[in-house]
Amino acid sequence: MSSDTYDIMVNKGTEPPFRNPYWDNHQRGIYLSAATGKPLFSSDAKFDSGTGWPSFFKPIDEKDIMIVEDDSYGEVRQEVLERSTGLHLGHIFDDGPAPTGKRYCLDSYALKFVPAK
Template identity: 50%
Template sequence: MEKVRKTDEEWRAQLTPQEYAVARQKGTERAFTGRYWDTTQLGIYRCVGCGTPLFASDTKFDAGCGWPSYFEPIDPARVREERDISHGMVRTEVLCNICDSHLGHVFPDGPEPTGLRYCINSVSLKFEPIENE
């Protein structure tokens, strides 16, 4: 997978101000305000920055936290984890491994089969529904 690299000006032109603040500046949307936190439709959640398929709806679950939560990515190679010590906490940040967009954080309190909860900002994602035939 080839890395997507853009200038700050290119990112600002492509993304909305809120998308830019979260994806490029590591911001966080408020809980229960994002466009996908309660979406139950079948589909694929893609990176807002580069369109890479990151999470499938069949791995999404209601964690009660107010952000879309998934127990695993479509392909672990498409996400990268980094230690995050901001805001006086120690967490594991999740980024798109293709364009380096900030997605959210992963926690070890999710359901089986992985026990993980990928807590992802809606604004970092674009949803592509799967049409029922």
């Protein structure tokens, strides 16, 4: 695990917007957990949120993630964790597109992209 990935996933850090590997990735493929290799998100659910982080309206399988309350930084947010490890992936917001209205705002360093063949 790289130091950037460790900082994001274990220390629950965040990367700078618009300066991370996947915020503007438009290739088709699957986004895996950088820690376990588990497929978590698909490019089919990725959209440009304008925030500078990779954003998705749904995971591949909701059973592979969990949402917990995060009250760090003086605000209450909903944190997205990988269920099997409890490692940090990002946050979820209620301002995404149809069909879910959700925006999974993820940290690129918590993910590994595998292009479609």
